[in-house]
Amino acid sequence: MSEATPGRAAGTSRSRRGGATIEQVARAAGVSRQTVSNTLNFPERVRPDTLARVHAAIEELGYRPDESARALRTGERRTFAYLAPVDDPHDPNPLMGGFLEALVDAAGAEGYRVLLFRPPPGTTDPRSAVDDLIAARQVDGFVIADVLADDVRVRHLAQAGVPFVSFGRTGADEPQNWVDIDNAAAMGTVAAHLAERGHRRVGYLGPAETGPTAGTPATARTAPAEGAAELPWLTARRRGLSDAATALGLELTTALATVAPVDAARALLSGRRRATALVAASDLLALAAYEAVWAEGLTVGRDVAVVGFHDLPFGRVLQPPLSSVRLPLRGIASALVRGLLAQVRGGEPSGGVLLPAELLIRASSGG
Amino acid sequence: MSEATPGRAAGTSRSRRGGATIEQVARAAGVSRQTVSNTLNFPERVRPDTLARVHAAIEELGYRPDESARALRTGERRTFAYLAPVDDPHDPNPLMGGFLEALVDAAGAEGYRVLLFRPPPGTTDPRSAVDDLIAARQVDGFVIADVLADDVRVRHLAQAGVPFVSFGRTGADEPQNWVDIDNAAAMGTVAAHLAERGHRRVGYLGPAETGPTAGTPATARTAPAEGAAELPWLTARRRGLSDAATALGLELTTALATVAPVDAARALLSGRRRATALVAASDLLALAAYEAVWAEGLTVGRDVAVVGFHDLPFGRVLQPPLSSVRLPLRGIASALVRGLLAQVRGGEPSGGVLLPAELLIRASSGG
DNA sequence: CTGTTAGCGCTTTCAT
DNA sequence: ATGAAAGCGCTAACAG
Numbered sequence: 001m002s003e004a005t006p007g008r009a010a011g012t013s014r015s016r017r018g019g020a021t022i023e024q025v026a027r028a029a030g031v032s033r034q035t036v037s038n039t040l041n042f043p044e045r046v047r048p049d050t051l052a053r054v055h056a057a058i059e060e061l062g063y064r065p066d067e068s069a070r071a072l073r074t075g076e077r078r079t080f081a082y083l084a085p086v087d088d089p090h091d092p093n094p095l096m097g098g099f100l101e102a103l104v105d106a107a108g109a110e111g112y113r114v115l116l117f118r119p120p121p122g123t124t125d126p127r128s129a130v131d132d133l134i135a136a137r138q139v140d141g142f143v144i145a146d147v148l149a150d151d152v153r154v155r156h157l158a159q160a161g162v163p164f165v166s167f168g169r170t171g172a173d174e175p176q177n178w179v180d181i182d183n184a185a186a187m188g189t190v191a192a193h194l195a196e197r198g199h200r201r202v203g204y205l206g207p208a209e210t211g212p213t214a215g216t217p218a219t220a221r222t223a224p225a226e227g228a229a230e231l232p233w234l235t236a237r238r239r240g241l242s243d244a245a246t247a248l249g250l251e252l253t254t255a256l257a258t259v260a261p262v263d264a265a266r267a268l269l270s271g272r273r274r275a276t277a278l279v280a281a282s283d284l285l286a287l288a289a290y291e292a293v294w295a296e297g298l299t300v301g302r303d304v305a306v307v308g309f310h311d312l313p314f315g316r317v318l319q320p321p322l323s324s325v326r327l328p329l330r331g332i333a334s335a336l337v338r339g340l341l342a343q344v345r346g347g348e349p350s351g352g353v354l355l356p357a358e359l360l361i362r363a364s365s366g367g
Numbered sequence: 368m369s370e371a372t373p374g375r376a377a378g379t380s381r382s383r384r385g386g387a388t389i390e391q392v393a394r395a396a397g398v399s400r401q402t403v404s405n406t407l408n409f410p411e412r413v414r415p416d417t418l419a420r421v422h423a424a425i426e427e428l429g430y431r432p433d434e435s436a437r438a439l440r441t442g443e444r445r446t447f448a449y450l451a452p453v454d455d456p457h458d459p460n461p462l463m464g465g466f467l468e469a470l471v472d473a474a475g476a477e478g479y480r481v482l483l484f485r486p487p488p489g490t491t492d493p494r495s496a497v498d499d500l501i502a503a504r505q506v507d508g509f510v511i512a513d514v515l516a517d518d519v520r521v522r523h524l525a526q527a528g529v530p531f532v533s534f535g536r537t538g539a540d541e542p543q544n545w546v547d548i549d550n551a552a553a554m555g556t557v558a559a560h561l562a563e564r565g566h567r568r569v570g571y572l573g574p575a576e577t578g579p580t581a582g583t584p585a586t587a588r589t590a591p592a593e594g595a596a597e598l599p600w601l602t603a604r605r606r607g608l609s610d611a612a613t614a615l616g617l618e619l620t621t622a623l624a625t626v627a628p629v630d631a632a633r634a635l636l637s638g639r640r641r642a643t644a645l646v647a648a649s650d651l652l653a654l655a656a657y658e659a660v661w662a663e664g665l666t667v668g669r670d671v672a673v674v675g676f677h678d679l680p681f682g683r684v685l686q687p688p689l690s691s692v693r694l695p696l697r698g699i700a701s702a703l704v705r706g707l708l709a710q711v712r713g714g715e716p717s718g719g720v721l722l723p724a725e726l727l728i729r730a731s732s733g734g
Numbered sequence: 735c736t737g738t739t740a741g742c743g744c745t746t747t748c749a750t
Numbered sequence: 751a752t753g754a755a756a757g758c759g760c761t762a763a764c765a766g
Contacts, residue, residue: 398736398737399736399737399738400737401736401737401738402735402736402737405736412735412736413735413736414735414736417735417736438742439742439743439744440741440742441742442742504743
């Protein structure tokens with residue numbers, strides 16, 4: 001038989017914590033190792049009765065190919081890396097948890113795992129961590145989220161020539177392997193909904209549209225560059241609403257909540273031509289809008305409509321329940337995985353994918 | 368150049384997508400492969416000048432050992448698996464994102480990666496996925512969260528004899544490799560705070576304390592068993608508050624929000640002996656408490672104190688800002704990783720670790 | 735302190 | 751359709 005340690009008989013019943021080896025399965029089924037391998041990888045090359053015998057042995061021993069050995073031999077890691085945000089765990093991107101669940105499901109459906117990684121603590125530059133992962137050949141591709149207008153991660157991954165996709169549009173001169181929701185179209189839907197409900201004067205409540213700041217909503221938090229980076233999805237939401245308002249003949253006032261969101265929202269509700277509907281760039285800001293409406297002695301859903309973005313769970317507890325735009329997380333995750341697989345398998349860029357987001361109309365906007 | 372197929376000289380400049388091999392580094396530094404390996408793993412065995420030369424070559428070529436090869440050879444995967452919840456991505460555990468970030472940091476500090484996995488879609492039983500991961504020798508240990516009183520995952524992992532730790536206490540007859548926050552003590556702190564502020568009649572607003580239901584807060588959602596599983600942390604919170612109230616001479620009324628949380632909360636505020644302080648089992652229920660207070664025409668923080676649990680971001684946007692109990696996510700993550708390492712390295716069970724959670728006093732409880 | 739040899743478990747030629 | 755041999759890149763035992 002084979003030898004584990006030179007000079008000693010071993011291999012047969014070598015205690016391996018995880019499970020059986022291909023050798024043991026072969027022995028149990030009375031075939032050679034390759035036949036076991038073929039059974040798994042090329043079943044059509046194996047005679048049916050042999051196939052059955054091998055399958056039985058596999059079942060009995062609980063055999064699964066050692067991933068490290070398989071990966072070493074084939075070069076395929078069957079693993080994608082997800083670059084987790086570098087923000088404070090106590091104030092995470094509220095969508096991250098659900099997004100990851102969807103991503104793991106979508107990857108798993110294709111036989112891929114998801115490996116989480118972050119830049120070294122204290123650092124905000126993910127490049128060395130990316131390089132380590134590449135050099136150690138741990139993953140077949142990368143998923144990044146919350147991509148900025150000029151994102152160091154995109155530039156770095158593109159330059160490294162490694163497969164990657166982004167949740168969020170990349171620049172025109174960068175690889176077009178992205179998936180994004182159509183923020184502008186979603187805001188168009190919101191505007192149309194409000195117009196249909198008879199609203200004429202609409203207020204937009206957004207955060208500052210640059211990098212991580214105390215006042216920005218959590219979605220913005222991922223930005224790796226501090227301070228000055230542009231947050232494209234916020235720009236898209238504001239502009240989308242603005243364009244739709246123009247097209248629909250709505251009067252739009254904008255308030256950027258750089259400091260106190262509630263005060264910013266109240267400003268939209270003051271004056272003779274006060275807004276009868278507030279559109280917020282996030283649910284967190286929509287909550288601030290609720291607070292502002294209450295502070296003005298008005299009632300949400302009756303006097304003032306409010307619409308949020310992200311559809312976080314707390315919006316459903318609010319009274320009245322908050323109308324909000326829900327991101328198609330499963331669809332986004334599937335598209336990301338498809339894009340990655342296209343590169344891994346075919347070497348082709350997958351192009352950009354724009355997915356619609358759904359407006360959930362609840363009582364806050366008179367639904 | 369070179370060939371991957373047998374029969375020809377190979378290895379020299381073989382185009383490997385990720386990076387250099389140990390062979391190339393050895394060649395560049397003019398030493399043998401083993402010396403490169405020693406440089407990385409046993410620097411003290413290598414002469415300083417050789418060390419420097421090898422390091423220079425490593426640096427120049429951007430060499431990092433192929434993880435698959437290293438793992439295959441040593442048996443160490445340097446990877447932990449995290450079993451992600453099986454809930455709806457649109458209603459995830461609100462702490463998951465932040466917890467994962469802390470976990471990845473803590474594991475990364477020890478040179479470990481985190482692999483996410485979930486039961487196959489449509490399934491709720493994680494056992495086959497666990498077995499696959501074990502049989503394929505992909506990870507050195509498992510992290511599970513939101514452990515139930517009688518948890519199938521704990522039983523299964525214990526029986527498999529694989530290292531694991533849980534966020535949440537395991538049963539007395541099960542392996543004691545857990546980390547948990549002291550829910551009871553936290554509620555004691557809350558009670559003491561309210562007593563000090565002069566409150567005498569306190570209402571507790573909790574969800575049903577069994578498995579996933581529409582009304583339960585998101586934290587409860589992870590429960591793999593449907594319907595009847597007990598949620599220990601909720602029980603601990605309710606009992607902890609109850610015990611503390613008794614000790615402090617507070618009058619405690621309990622409302623379990625099986626259906627409409629706001630109605631349950633209003634019940635606590637009605638009658639002549641209405642509560643002047645509401646303690647919620649989660650921030651989501653605390654929001655329901657706000658709604659109830661407003662519906663009664665009262666003011667949070669002045670007429671009625673409200674305290675939540677989890678310290679979610681939206682609590683800081685509420686008016687007045689919500690007092691809440693914050694979980695020490697980084698501490699939990701570190702303790703989990705320590706417990707896993709103890710088993711991986713030493714084979715010793717790490718025992719249970721109980722961490723304090725911090726009450727953040729804000730204006731909702733008159734802070 | 736350095737170089738040689740062997741083999742982790744698997745898949746991929748190649749030969750039967 | 752099945753078996754034999756080679757080797758992915760690495761590290762653990764040896765010898766020098």
